[in-house]
Amino acid sequence: MTEVDFMITAETTFQEALELMYREKWSLLPVMDEKRLPAGVLTRSCLYRMISDGCALTEPIGRYIKRHTETISVTTPPQQIEDIVKSSKVGTGVVTNEDGTVAGILTKTDMVMSLLGSVSSLKNQLETILEHSNLGVLLTDLNRKIVFVNPKLIEMTGMAEQNLLHKAADTVFPELRSVFSGEDHLASCTAGSVKTVATVSSFKTNGYIVLFRDTSEIEKLASELQTVKALKKSLETALEYAYDGILMADEDGRIKMVSPPFLDLFNLQEDEVLHKSVHKVQPQLELGKVYKTQTAEVSDMMELNGIKYIVQRIPIVEGDKVIGAIGKVMFRQLNEVSEMFKRLQRAESKASFYHQQYNQAESARFTWNHIWSRNEYMEKLKKSAAKAAKGRSTVLVRGESGTGKELFAHAIHNSSARSSGKFVIVNCAAIPEDLLESEFFGYEEGAFTGARQKGKIGKFDLANGGTLFLDEIGDMSVSLQAKLLRVLQEREFYRVGGTKKVQVDVRIIAATNRHLEEMVREGTFREDLYYRLNVISLNVPPLRDRREDIPHLMQKLMEELNKVLGTTITGLADDAKEAMLHYSWPGNVRELKNVLERGMTFAEHGKIQLEDLPDYLLNTLPEKKMALSISLVENAELEAIKKALDQMKGNKAKAARMLGISRSGLYEKIRKYQLQ
């Protein structure tokens, strides 16, 4: 204990001990126990070991020692002490002599150290520690002149020791200036080619100690982190622009990422799916399967809103464990692999559509479920019509063009007692005047000369036992009106050129968009026929008077059109929807359907955009949302008709088609607005 110069107690902090040691130049410190009797000595290496074990500089030494108890006495053989120290988790310090024998050891709670032998060269001990340190260490005097550098710092700088010693530290390492001046705690400092972080501790009376930590490891980690971040970003971007609907789930089936087309297709918001269980939110994807089988698979064809899709289920496997799964919903490629395929598909769907129509000619295709509505009056109307269907009376369906009068006629027939009979449609406006009679009543064999020798069955004959739907009844000539009236009264007729009375059991449903009462007044429609037809009258309101039907009809019609056109439209962009909701729809549901068909053909997939809508619709958009007055509606209607006629160079058939109204409907409007 001869070399002991200073004494410290269990209350002394590590910082104080360190400063004392530094000031007293590599000496031992005596430690007093609680009774202030000499208890042991603290060597510098021991102190450093304790600090590197993680004790705070401000912590009292005694408290640290109490936490780190080892039962080693002076009689413990050095080998055993070494073993204990090595295996100890408590960071006990050991002091060795030059020959490697144990010189001192940390023992009881209230004692710091007992010397087992002579402590000869503490400077050497420190040098040993510094030699093996991973930190570059530099000591300076008060003038910042370098007095010591450790081998690690020599290695880092690549400079010879003598070229470093006695130089001002901040000349060799200019980055240290800010730390020496106390502006910063740390400095990024290049030692040779090594990037380091340097810290400076000052020991007021003696100088400074500078520690250099190699940051290349940290930088490597940072660059790996950067790579991972970049990968994540690429993945997110790929998802953002992915053509398919993609969803990724983690090992517990929680949804971690989802692509916008996926959300579009299933009409979901991101927060409705993210971090939720895929098995609960999207059970129809059946992603759970791949967690069990660990093999990728493709689903059968599925369908949503008229859009066909298939799901590719892909497990993410690491080792022999499934750590996640990907659900890839392909709905666009199905239709868009190539232009050819698309065209083929359209042709096919059109062909099958017409084939279906052909098969269903003379049979009613629609029921009440096909008349889509959210409007109270329409629902009441459907109920009354369904009641009327049960009887035998003639039904007159009235309403503007394209409001769904024909649909009502189909549904009435289908829910009537004669639904197994035929449903025969005659468009009174479409048949040339001179053929109308033979169309209605047929003709006997040989009634005409020439090719049509064989005779023809008329619509009344055809509809026997079923329903005859007389569309556009207001457009029938007065002479035919008389003949029709007779059949309605007597339930029998003569074929053209025939002499035999034909008896029929036919229910008549008539429809018109004309103002029959006015026509009766004008003498262009027979009053007696009017009363015969007008037994039960159903008035289908125009779309502008049941605006709540518009969104519902848009949704249902898009589903239907996706099937017919082979498109994958998921909805309308907000502004396009707004425009649709504010338009007055003079052509009613037919016009709505035509505008959607055009928009869907232009957009092909995703959502219908504003620019996919026709100009005449966009031009009539009110600047501000305001209640539509009748004159405003009429004005819009007039503008639309003018534009259509203009665009079609006066061709009324084409203009009517473009407007989505019937030819007779257009004629009526032309008359109404006195257009020529």
Ligand SMILES: Nc1ncnc2c1ncn2[C@@H]1O[C@H](COP(=O)(O)OP(=O)(O)OP(=O)(O)O)[C@@H](O)[C@H]1O
């Ligand atoms: N409520 C509805 N639900 C579903 N589709 C409808 C509805 N109303 C009309 N439609 C559709 O709109 C189009 C026009 O309907 P429909 O032919 O029945 O009208 P209309 O009043 O008979 O027309 P017009 O007077 O020009 O003959 C059809 O394609 C029809 O399927």
